[in-house]
């Protein structure tokens with residue numbers, strides 16, 4: 001691998017390569033499994049991404065935390081893996097480049113009708129790590145017929161205390177409540193967390209996570225998406241997730257730039273779609 005000076009390759013465990021970033025503007029790490037951004041910490045900041053202490057690191061298993069790439073479907077599908085297979089496979093490192101602002105890394109996954117998806121495709125993930133984190137998933141459909149895809153950048157964000165955290169920017173938006181048969185509701189004021197929250201907001205705008213305990217805000221912008229998923233498992237679901245400590249719900253929420261529920265992506269042969277999420281600490 002021809003790595004930029006700020007990036008080094010290591011094995012988190014045998015057969016599980018990870019790229020570590022050490023740059024004047026930030027530190028970070030990205031697993032080749034799923035091109036999964038596992039850690040991002042801007043200079044003079046606390047970590048921005050949450051990673052479970054019980055996360056599993058193995059081919060074919062999703063990593064609980066960081067920035068999972070959910071593709072070519074979002075959610076569960078009969079006997080198929082939840083959130084698709086892209087996060088379960090090793091991607092190729094394509095190239096990287098250092099700059100004064102940070103480091104840019106490109107990863108690729110392609111398939112020819114294997115991997116449980118009967119169409120040839122190419123995914124490119126472009127990751128910029130600096131004082132901002134910018135992730136862009138380019139999806140290329142190389143099959144002969146039009147295909148429907150759902151996807152998400154399923155970002156786990158670290159907060160000081162979920163009970164005191166709120167999400168601004170969604171007031172007045174409609175959302176589908178995944179915990180109540182996807183019933184459609186309207187958001188009144190900021191999103192707060194005093195129970196499990198699992199909602200698909202039909203929204204294409206930016207949101208702000210306000211974290212009074214860690215005394216910071218996280219500004220999350222996106223493009224190529226008209227659905228923003230907000231999730232916190234709260235107490236009972238956390239206990240059901242083997243790769244999440246029972247009390248870890250307290251330390252994170254997910255804000256996901258998604259194409260799902262009314263924002264399905266239809267790609268004609270040779271069609272492409274770009275799904276982007278950008279995060280800045282305030």
Ligand code: TA6
Nearest residue numbers: 062075082083178198229231256
């Ligand atoms: O994005 C919210 C969600 O779909 C929740 O329903 C929950 O299942 C979460 O994703 C985690 O999914 P995973 O398959 O990673 O356990």
